[in-house]
Amino acid sequence: MENVRIRGTGVYIPEHKVYNEEINEHFEQIGLDASHLMNHLGRRKRYFISEDEDAISMCRNAIDNCVKKHGIHLQEIEMLVFCSDTPEYLTPSNAIKLVGLYGDAMKNVNTAFDMNCNCTGVVLGMDVVSKYMKGSSISHALVLGCFCISPIAQWGDTVVYANFADAAACVALETAEEEEKGGFLDTRMYIDASSHAFVTYPKCGMSKVPLKKIEPNEKRLEWIPSPADDMVNDIVREIRCVLDRNGLTADEIDYYIFSQLSDADNMETLKLLQVEGNKYHYVGSEYGYTGNTCTILCLNRMWDLYAQPGNKILIATIGAGSSVIVQLYQF
Helix, strand or coil: CEEEEEEEEEEECCCEEEEHHHHHHHHHCCCCCCHHHHHHHCCCEEEECCCCCCHHHHHHHHHHHHHHHHCCCHHHCCEEEEECCCCCCCCCCHHHHHHHHHHHHHCCCCEEEEECCHHHHHHHHHHHHHHHHHCCCCCEEEEEEEECCCCCCCCCCCCHHHHECCEEEEEEEEEEECCCCCEEEEEEEEECHHHCCCEECCCCCHHHCCCCCCCHHHHCCEECCCCCCCHHHHHHHHHHHHHHHCCCCHHHCCEEEECCCCHHHHHHHHHHHCCCCCCECCCHHHHCECHHHHHHHHHHHCHHHHCCCCCEEEEEEEECCCEEEEEEEEC
C-alpha cells in the first residue's frame, strides 16, 4: 500500500519581535484600544518582517530550516507547491521563483504551482499534493505556506495589526510502501460563503491597484468584524464527520492541532468534543496568528511529541469567507 508521509517540517519566524505593550502604545496614540481583544485571543507577542524581507525570502528560510533539521536532499524533490493569500508575485508563480532561485539544487522539480485557500491553504495543500503523489510517479514534494500580513494590514485595524503576524512554513512529503494504511487518512472541507464580503484584499480589487488615484489604505487588507457564533459549531460538526467515517472517537485522537487564532474557541471545541487530557497546545500566544502557517508552526514546535509512530493527529482550521478544513493523519 502506498502512503504519503510527512518527513519533516521547517519554519521561519522573523527577528522583529513585537510585544503587546508596543501594540497597545501604537493604538493609544490614535485613540483606539486593542488590549481586550488581544487578551481574549491569548496574544503575548508576534513577529513582523523587516524591510529587506518578503514572502520569497521567508519561504527560502523555511525550506533551509526543514532541510537542515531532517537531512533532506533537495535533489530528491520533484514537486513544490506554494500556498499563500499574500504572495510576493503573481507572475511567474512564487513556486517557480523559488525553484529558480535554488538552481541546480532543485533541478529535479518538474511540477510547481501556487495555491490560495486563505488560512486553510497549507492543510489543503498537503491534501492536494498527497493525492497528486498517489496518482503519479512523484515520491518527494515540498508544501510551503507563507503569511506576509504586516505590510498589508491597516495600521488602525485592531484585529489584524494587533493580532496577526508574519511567518513561513515548509512541509516535506514522501511516499512509502507499507503494509498498513497510514499518513494522510482523510480530509474534509466545508464552506459558507455568506461572509465573503467581510474580508477583502486588496480592498480596491487587483484591477485598481496600479491607479495613482487609489489611496494606500484602499490597496491594503480590509477586515470587517463579522458574526462568528457558528464557527466553533461548524468545526465540531466537521470533526465529528471525519471521526465517524473513519470509525474513531474523539478520545482516540492523540493530538489536536487547531487554528491559532483564538485559544478560547479551541478550548470550547475540545469541550464540545468531550476531549480530556493534554491533547492540545497553543502557540498563538508566542507567534501571533500566522494564517495558513499556524497549524504547521504548532506541529513543528511539538514535533518530537506528536511525530511518534502510531500517533493520530487531527488538524482543524478556518479560512476567510468562510471555510473549515479537517485533516486526519497518522504517523
